[in-house]
Amino acid sequence: MSSEKSRTTIERVKINEAWCKGCGICVEYCPKKVFEMREGKSAAVRPENCALCGLCQLRCPDFAIELEEKDND
Numbered sequence: 001m002s003s004e005k006s007r008t009t010i011e012r013v014k015i016n017e018a019w020c021k022g023c024g025i026c027v028e029y030c031p032k033k034v035f036e037m038r039e040g041k042s043a044a045v046r047p048e049n050c051a052l053c054g055l056c057q058l059r060c061p062d063f064a065i066e067l068e069e070k071d072n073d
Contacts, residue, residue, distance in 0.1 A: 011068045011069060012047060012067075012068050013034065013044050013047060013052075013056065013065060013066075013068075014067075014068050015041075015043065015044060015065055016063075016064045016065075016066070017064075019062045019063060019064035020041045020042050020062060020064040021062050021064075022040040022041050024037055024042070025059050025061065026056040026059060026060055026065055027042060029056060030055065031053065031055065032046070032049040032051050033046060033049065034046050034047060034049050034050045034056070042065075052067060
């Protein structure tokens, strides 16, 4: 067994629109203003600005936001 751990990095922010109830908490908490409300749902309109801090995922009461990871192997 290798002592080196498998490393992952966050690739992008993903919103599950079916779970989003449009509360806007992610819009308010995002320090980089990645999100806006569009048609009553949250939308990542500036994903290139994302600092991958995870505040959106942490604060979402509906668990509709996910930081997708990818393996660096």
